[in-house]
Amino acid sequence: MPIFVIQKHDARRLHYDFRLEMNGVLKSWAIPKTPPEKHGVKRLAVPTGDHELGYADFEGEIPEGLYGAGMVELWDRGTYEMDEKEERKLVFFLNGEKLKGRYCMVKIQGSENWLFFKC
Numbered sequence: 160m161p162i163f164v165i166q167k168h169d170a171r172r173l174h175y176d177f178r179l180e181m182n183g184v185l186k187s188w189a190i191p192k193t194p195p196e197k198h199g200v201k202r203l204a205v206p207t208g209d210h211e212l213g214y215a216d217f218e219g220e221i222p223e224g225l226y227g228a229g230m231v232e233l234w235d236r237g238t239y240e241m242d243e244k245e246e247r248k249l250v251f252f253l254n255g256e257k258l259k260g261r262y263c264m265v266k267i268q269g270s271e272n273w274l275f276f277k278c
Contacts, residue, residue, distance in 0.1 A: 160238040163253060164215045165194055170229035177204060177275065179239065179251070184209040188273060194235070194258060195277050204264060204273040250278065 161180035168176050168189075175194055178185035188204035195202050218232050237255030244250075247266040253259060263278035 160240060162215060163235075163237060163239045163255065164233065165190075165235040165255075165258070166217070167232045167234040168229060169231075170221075175234060176207070176231075178210060178215065180212060180215075183212070185212060185214060188264075188275070190275060195262075195275065196257060198277050201274045201276040204275040206271055206273070 163180065164178045164185070166176045166178070168174055172191070175190040175192075176187055177190050177194065178187045180186075187207045187210055189207050190202050190204050192202055215236070216233075220230050235255040235257040237253060237258075239254065240252045242250040242252060242261070249264040251262055253262050261278055262275065264273045264275050266273050
């Protein structure tokens with residue numbers, strides 16, 4: 160099964176990097192607030208660049224002067240199963256330590272950003 164990881168990233172602004180293993184890379188989104196653990200909570204998810212699969216295990220400090228400088232710690236990780244995959248909508252089941260269950264990502268109309276929520 161493919162993996163997912165959420166890294167708490169204390170850079171210029173604290174955020175959470177949500178990453179899904181897809182097509183040999185980690186597709187990545189920055190989530191400005193704590194990821195949703197309950198129904199009814201929607202979070203903005205801003206796409207960021209793909210990362211290599213090996214980055215899923217990274218914890219530590221990114222030195223000042225480098226992109227993403229700051230502390231990174233693993234917040235959650237596990238496997239996932241894709242249920243629906245469309246251009247503007249992803250539905251998947253997360254089996255992590257904190258996030259478990261059916262989650263959706265829906266692309267915001269007229270934007271590159273997404274909404275991430277438990278569905």
